[in-house]
Amino acid sequence: MVLGPAEARHLSVLRLAPGAAVVVFDGRGGEARATVAELDDTRAVLHLGEATQGAQETPQPLTLAASLLKGDKLAEVVRAATELGVARIQLVVPRRADAREIGAQKLLRLARVAQEASKQSRRAVIPEVLAPVALDALAWEGTLLVAQPGSAVRVTDAVDWTRPVTVLTGPEGGLTAEEVAALVARGAQAVTLGPRILRAETAPVALLGAIAALGQ
Template structure:
């Protein structure tokens, strides 16, 4: 069996059914095959002991690699049309987000998200965590209205009219919340509301970015751009 990472909550010795089916039906796993399991802050080399499903395994060697950003990073992207949120969730997982929660805003075209789409986004987060070597799978939560956002310790909102750059306001030691508007951007009163909740408007350059690009760019500046 080729090298493989599987998300196994709690490292209990039993794989979830989705992961089990992938090992059995795609990778054709056999008893004795070795693979990597991970969850939250640890991973381990494991060996298949029973095919099931569910696949059962035993841990051979546990490891605690440092691959997480080090602080909580919440991303609040506005609801987007079509499949654009899938792109945001995949990249945000790779870049270290710990929570992703869409927002319903004035200019959002979709105003709700079905259960099926939410589950698909959650599955994308799992796959992106596996691919990128992360130990923690970010929460992907149902949308909330903008006014339901809590006050934050450190927040940034991408805004065309802003003057501050990310590097000028970012404190690497504090938890971080990032808000990005829909295709039409946040309304001015929405930006004011976000400021009341602890978000600083930041500038992402002279070019007009698509909403999904802006979300990824802002997160990348805060994590990958700082070597985290």
């Protein structure tokens, strides 16, 4: 397997030399051991070894449905969500949206952030970042969790890893009570994140952290 200049530089930065053992992955769950055979500034030649099973993925796909946020806040959310195991980030536009659309360049940048974060946390999967849909057009399989002040249900009791899990987080002003009620009517599960007000960029990390703390 021959890698190009960007990956070759990455191996040099890690101070790897010919003979070093590495793990390579294809971003779709495939993973294998490999040995560095040649390495210079322009390319790296690897000898592929046995295929391995990544232990970093959740038992069923985990999706973050994240409301659009202003400025660079989504990049931080995508980065942390990737570390915390999401397979997909679906952008959504709720009623009190902080932004109603996202440029093609910015969407591409979020995809690159997911790719970098995936590599850094040694995951075999690069999360997809999907262009925004209106909140009432959001579709999900399995469980949809949404944090709601006043809910007494714990994440521990709501997540069932025999089915896919989606986590929805709101804009700076929060989802409206009507939006949450409509989602619950469609089968969503409202869960608690404690009695304090969280910023829109903190809530997804906290909620995905609570899921990661279940151990998978």
